[in-house]
Amino acid sequence: MATMKRVYLDNNATTPLAPEVFEAMKPYLLEDYGNASSIHWFGQRAKNAVEKARQQVARLLNARPGEVIFTSGGTEADNAAIFGIVQAARVANPHIITTRIEHHAVLNSAQALEKNSVEVTYLGVGNQGVVDPADVRSAIRPETVLISVMHANNEIGTIQPLEEIGAIARERDVYFHTDAVQSAGKVPIDVEKLGVDLLSLSAHKLNGPKGAGVMYIRRGTALRPLLYGGHHERDRRPGTENVPGIVGLGMAAELAWACLGEYGQRVAALRDRLERGVVELVPQVRVNGDLQHRLPNTSNLSFECVEGEGFVIAMDLKGFACSTGAACSSGSVEPSHVLSAIGCTPEQARSSIRFSLGRYTSEEDIDATLAAVPAVVERLRSVSPRYKALGTRV
16 A cells, blocks of 8 residues: 655644754764763763854854753743843842743743743734834833743744844843744854854754753853753753764754755745745635745745644644644644734734745745645635635535
């Protein structure tokens, strides 16, 4: 029996491991198994590998290697940055600023702080999902200790005006954090140009391994550690280093840095081809978010009178992987907080599908997807009472 050819268009959830990354990791899973804190030959082999990865990540971010701290992933990095700044602040009633469209690693951290007498301002966004820097400026108070605005949104791909926000943060002497989990490896990141003091990224979003991430901490930033233990990672993050994961992250960063321009152009062209095709073939489709300032790989589409999870399941049965939004929100009965924030109705939010392309997406994948989508939409609409009530036909 022939094996079904599968097409993966859910790269914002996770990405396939690059073969070059796997090859780089293999020795540190087998022969070079030393603890990077040990002073003997085995330990120094591991330490040298970790420091090489630190340099590779630093180059991707235009940071100093000493400002790169390895973590278990983006969620830990977000938590460590937010809690670390607040707990280190010498302010009686600290206040932080974030947005309504952040990843839950940021939003849930902010909500946890609210339970401990920290005030949080959640900024709204326009219908394209962009934060107005003027709103950031207006929200700053004397007791504001941190601004946290994501670089690019995981659901709609919108890229935020971080340079303007960073300039405001510097002017008002407020620390500035960004969750760059979705943007790292997809668009250029220069921490000096963006003006961020802290930045989070995750290896598995850029064809690296799961379980490895980075918190960039600008030199001189006052941050209390989230964990306590040994003196690893310059006293910023204790615990024996995940050497294979860190090596894999380093190689993934090197690959991303080497082909950043080519990746952006090629993947954006494929995304645009997918969007144009869907809009031409399927009536009553809405593209969500800012069409000019967004990630090259992300397309979020609302299909009128189509239940999103039903669409994902139907496409999966045909061999296609896409999603209704953030992977961490799978199973939630609530409409996407991101889509709600940009003005989508609950029905529009629940009918939205995220297609996120990646390094290995091909023209053939896009053509196959365009061949499958119209029939899936037509079948789902045929059993939709709401669609029938509208008196329209596909």
